[in-house]
Amino acid sequence: MTMPNRRHVLRAMALAGAAAAVPLPGVPAAADARPAPHAAGPTGPAPTPEPFIRPLLNPPVLRPTFRTPTHDVYRMRIKEADVEVVPGLHTRLWTFDGRFPGPTLLARRGRPVLVEQSNELSVPVTVHLHGAHVRHIDDGYPTDSIAPGASRVYHYPNDQCSATLWYHDHTHMAEAENVYRGLAGTYLIEDEADRRLCLPSGRHDIVLALRDAQFDADGTLVYNGQPFYPTILVNGRPQPYLRVAARRYRLRFLNQANSRIFQLSLGEDQEMVQIGSDGGLLPAPNPVTALPLYPAERADVVVDFSSHPVGSQVLLHNTPNFLPGEPHDILRFDVVADGGRDRSRVPDRLADAEDLGAPVTRREFVLDFDPATGMMTINGKVFDPDRVDITPALDTTELWTVINPDAKLPLPHTFHVHDAQFHVVDRDGRRPSAAESGRKDTIAVNPGESVSFLVRFSEFTGRYVYHCHMLEHSAMGMMGQMELIRS
Numbered sequence: 001m002t003m004p005n006r007r008h009v010l011r012a013m014a015l016a017g018a019a020a021a022v023p024l025p026g027v028p029a030a031a032d033a034r035p036a037p038h039a040a041g042p043t044g045p046a047p048t049p050e051p052f053i054r055p056l057l058n059p060p061v062l063r064p065t066f067r068t069p070t071h072d073v074y075r076m077r078i079k080e081a082d083v084e085v086v087p088g089l090h091t092r093l094w095t096f097d098g099r100f101p102g103p104t105l106l107a108r109r110g111r112p113v114l115v116e117q118s119n120e121l122s123v124p125v126t127v128h129l130h131g132a133h134v135r136h137i138d139d140g141y142p143t144d145s146i147a148p149g150a151s152r153v154y155h156y157p158n159d160q161c162s163a164t165l166w167y168h169d170h171t172h173m174a175e176a177e178n179v180y181r182g183l184a185g186t187y188l189i190e191d192e193a194d195r196r197l198c199l200p201s202g203r204h205d206i207v208l209a210l211r212d213a214q215f216d217a218d219g220t221l222v223y224n225g226q227p228f229y230p231t232i233l234v235n236g237r238p239q240p241y242l243r244v245a246a247r248r249y250r251l252r253f254l255n256q257a258n259s260r261i262f263q264l265s266l267g268e269d270q271e272m273v274q275i276g277s278d279g280g281l282l283p284a285p286n287p288v289t290a291l292p293l294y295p296a297e298r299a300d301v302v303v304d305f306s307s308h309p310v311g312s313q314v315l316l317h318n319t320p321n322f323l324p325g326e327p328h329d330i331l332r333f334d335v336v337a338d339g340g341r342d343r344s345r346v347p348d349r350l351a352d353a354e355d356l357g358a359p360v361t362r363r364e365f366v367l368d369f370d371p372a373t374g375m376m377t378i379n380g381k382v383f384d385p386d387r388v389d390i391t392p393a394l395d396t397t398e399l400w401t402v403i404n405p406d407a408k409l410p411l412p413h414t415f416h417v418h419d420a421q422f423h424v425v426d427r428d429g430r431r432p433s434a435a436e437s438g439r440k441d442t443i444a445v446n447p448g449e450s451v452s453f454l455v456r457f458s459e460f461t462g463r464y465v466y467h468c469h470m471l472e473h474s475a476m477g478m479m480g481q482m483e484l485i486r487s
């Protein structure tokens with residue numbers, strides 16, 4: 001039993017599609033430095049590029065600026081850059097280090113990383129490492145911004161399991177636009193336990209960051225606060241191809257879209273073996289033919305191309321589609337070489353399931369839309385950085401239930417908690433699927449559903465947020481604040 005199953009995804013997408021027709025009540029107030037939001041620019045929409053003419057871009061793994069015996073130190077510049085996203089056009093983006101997506105950071109468990117971020121944009125930014133367990137001052141709190149011209153050092157202890165994390169802007173009420181304009185990148189944590197499993201590695205381990213976007217004929221990026229945009233990008237390019245050998249690959253899917261839900265399938269219902277979710281490896285491999293991925297979720301899969309003859313092509317599909325002209329095939333794998341001796345494998349057991357024990361505290365979070373104000377709420381309230389909503393005690397297990405009422409404007413949500421990975425125990429009265437049996441930090445909650453999970457915060461006190469990761473929703477208030485306290 002897979003949850004959310006295909007029916008749920010289809011329903012959520014249909015609802016989201018219907019909601020798309022209702023313009024979300026206003027894009028968060030645009031500061032002067034921001035390009036004015038527009039539906040379609042003077043030059044009209046960009047022509048649909050020919051598919052599969054450019055290779056997949058593998059964002060470079062950033063080299064540390066220097067290493068000390070105990071730390072890796074990076075310097076990054078947050079700046080504008082002109083990037084050829086659509087072939088032949090140049091698009092002005094907001095980037096980490098001039099790259100789109102941002103460069104990949106590769107960390108080792110137990111070895112801390114320092115990242116100095118210099119803000120060369122004319123708007124404030126703040127950088128959050130999604131999925132990481134960090135002190136609150138390093139968490140990229142929404143109002144803890146780096147002013148234009150200033151810089152700031154973030155400290156990441158990397159004291160957690162191997163996982164696909166990502167970093168992105170988190171500015172109060174502007175995160176949706178800032179991330180859309182390009183401020184996101186991947187952050188991988190590796191560890192010994194993962195390495196010992198002999199999963200596909202090195203150049204057979206590939207990050208595939210998915211998102212959507214819209215471009216005018218002159219290349220201008222269009223942002224209008226809508227939930228969907230017609231161009232699907234994989235690592236910053238529409239419909240790239242990737243040359244592979246006929247062997248196993250580890251593919252790390254990451255949904256970096258503001259609001260779009262993906263449902264991925266490969267070739268003619270080829271099996272993908274899911275091995276990991278947001279915060280690390282699953283307890284056991286989970287074979288699937290369809291992979292739903294809500295905004296900010298990650299799914300690590302192993303795909304075996306060895307049954308495909310050299311010279312064949314395998315398409316990665318995204319279904320269903322809900323904008324006219326939107327591509328159904330988003331990436332093409334070209335099998336160009338035989339697999340040689342493939343020593344990788346997928347063992348039956350991947351990671352130990354963590355036991356968080358029985359909950360001591362229970363909390364409920366109702367996600368809703370307030371038609372009177374046009375704002376998005378949690379338990380009837382809009383995010384206020386000056387208000388603390390809950391005060392979980394460290395080292396205490398809590399049971400959180402997130403409820404999406406089947407309201408007049410039914411919208412899917414994707415609930416994210418900072419600073420900890422949680423364990424789903426119940427989805428709508430049923431046990432979670434295998435896909436949701438591992439460490440999660442973001443969870444789909446479709447209209448009418450409720451999802452419960454166990455969470456336990458540790459080590460660091462202070463203020464953190466939890467929110468819907470449909471970024472237009474969080475920017476419109478669907479965010480709460482917790483202050484972690486000593487028990």
Ligand code: C2O
Nearest residue numbers: 128130170296416
């Ligand atoms: Cu991915 Cu609060 O963020």
Ligand code: CU
Nearest residue numbers: 129130131418
């Ligand atoms: Cu986060």
Ligand code: CU
Nearest residue numbers: 413468470473
């Ligand atoms: Cu939401």
